[in-house]
Amino acid sequence: MTDTLTIPRPDDWHLHLRDGAMLQAVLPETARHFGRAIIMPNLVPPVVTGDQAAAYRDRILAALPEGMAFEPLMTLYLTEDTDPEDVAAAHASGLVKAVKLYPAGATTNSASGVRDFEKVRPVLEKMAEIGLPLCTHGEVTDHDIDIFDREAVFIDRVLDPIRKATPGLRVVMEHITTKNAADYVASQDKDLGATITTHHLIINRNHILVGGIKPHYYCLPVAKREEHRLALRAAATSGDKRYFLGTDSAPHTDPNKESACGCAGCFTATNTMSLLAHVFEEEGALDKLAGFASEHGPAFYGLPVSGGSLTLSKGDAPVKFPEKIESGDGPVTVFDPGFDVYWRAE
Ligand SMILES: NC(=O)N[C@@H](CC(=O)O)C(=O)O
Numbered sequence: 001m002t003d004t005l006t007i008p009r010p011d012d013w014h015l016h017l018r019d020g021a022m023l024q025a026v027l028p029e030t031a032r033h034f035g036r037a038i039i040m041p042n043l044v045p046p047v048v049t050g051d052q053a054a055a056y057r058d059r060i061l062a063a064l065p066e067g068m069a070f071e072p073l074m075t076l077y078l079t080e081d082t083d084p085e086d087v088a089a090a091h092a093s094g095l096v097k098a099v100k101l102y103p104a105g106a107t108t109n110s111a112s113g114v115r116d117f118e119k120v121r122p123v124l125e126k127m128a129e130i131g132l133p134l135c136t137h138g139e140v141t142d143h144d145i146d147i148f149d150r151e152a153v154f155i156d157r158v159l160d161p162i163r164k165a166t167p168g169l170r171v172v173m174e175h176i177t178t179k180n181a182a183d184y185v186a187s188q189d190k191d192l193g194a195t196i197t198t199h200h201l202i203i204n205r206n207h208i209l210v211g212g213i214k215p216h217y218y219c220l221p222v223a224k225r226e227e228h229r230l231a232l233r234a235a236a237t238s239g240d241k242r243y244f245l246g247t248d249s250a251p252h253t254d255p256n257k258e259s260a261c262g263c264a265g266c267f268t269a270t271n272t273m274s275l276l277a278h279v280f281e282e283e284g285a286l287d288k289l290a291g292f293a294s295e296h297g298p299a300f301y302g303l304p305v306s307g308g309s310l311t312l313s314k315g316d317a318p319v320k321f322p323e324k325i326e327s328g329d330g331p332v333t334v335f336d337p338g339f340d341v342y343w344r345a346e
Pocket residue numbers: 016042107108109137218219220221248250251264265266
């Protein structure tokens with residue numbers, strides 16, 4: 001039996017490409033299937049200014065193998081010193097498609113993020129005025145808040161107040177992991193979207209911890225209880241235009257993952273489209289995959305759907321994905337869903 005599904009070429013609305021040898025290794029994994037991606041700015045040092053974003057974009061395009069087409073959509077890393085005029089100029093030139101908010105200390109390379117939200121108010125107001133979206137890593141960092149509650153508390157204490165204080169600000173809640181986040185999206189009528197990763201549709205917190213600790217399933221926001229995974233599946237497969245794919249594919253080398261203090265991030269660029277076909281088929285929603293992976297994101301960002309198409313075909317034998325990809329910095333383990341997948345992307 002072979003089933004096939006052809007969708008417009010998908011885009012990835014949340015991607016980490018890193019830099020240097022790692023960029024060289026992971027970029028083809030995304031460019032093989034995706035037309036565009038929103039490129040996360042959490043390099044060391046972060047991509048803060050328009051000039052830095054332009055230089056990073058050039059490095060990405062220089063690393064793109066001959067014959068591959070891919071458009072990086074650049075973002076700026078919001079700091080307490082970000083200049084609203086620099087942001088506006090980077091947007092006006094067409095270079096920058098979003099600004100990224102990391103609460104300081106919330107995740108990988110977020111030390112330069114925001115501590116005092118009042119300090120970034122002029123930037124947020126400028127963004128609302130010019131229609132430039134804010135992408136949020138939505139977790140508080142308070143030591144007294146349990147790690148599994150940090151997303152829900154962020155919505156109440158940070159996100160909702162920012163949105164109320166900044167009418168017209170368009171926000172993407174990145175990599176949502178809770179029913180609370182999906183409920184918040186559903187309750188709002190405008191200026192709000194949310195990305196959902198592939199891995200959060202597949203794993204819950206038991207996958208990380210039961211039967212031994214699995215560092216390659218550890219990412220931030222950390223996977224939650226099963227009820228939350230099911231809420232994310234319902235949201236992603238609902239056809240609701242506010243939800244779109246952001247893989248958050250986040251490569252770290254094996255020594256940095258398999259460590260006494262392992263880095264957060266799952267590397268899913270290689271097999272994401274196959275895994276999504278599997279998940280959407282399980283949910284009886286293959287007809288909703290084009291919306292989630294190819295159409296809702298461009299609609300939110302005011303861009304056309306990517307040219308071209310991607311065909312997914314289901315064969316009789318499980319597809320063999322590489323266990324790791326090699327980079328000049330060391331091996332990177334590809335996300336293992338823990339079950340056989342029969343869908344191939346070509
Ligand atoms: N998601 C992760 O666990 N890690 C990301 C950062 C992020 O998106 O929060 C990374 O840069 O490694």
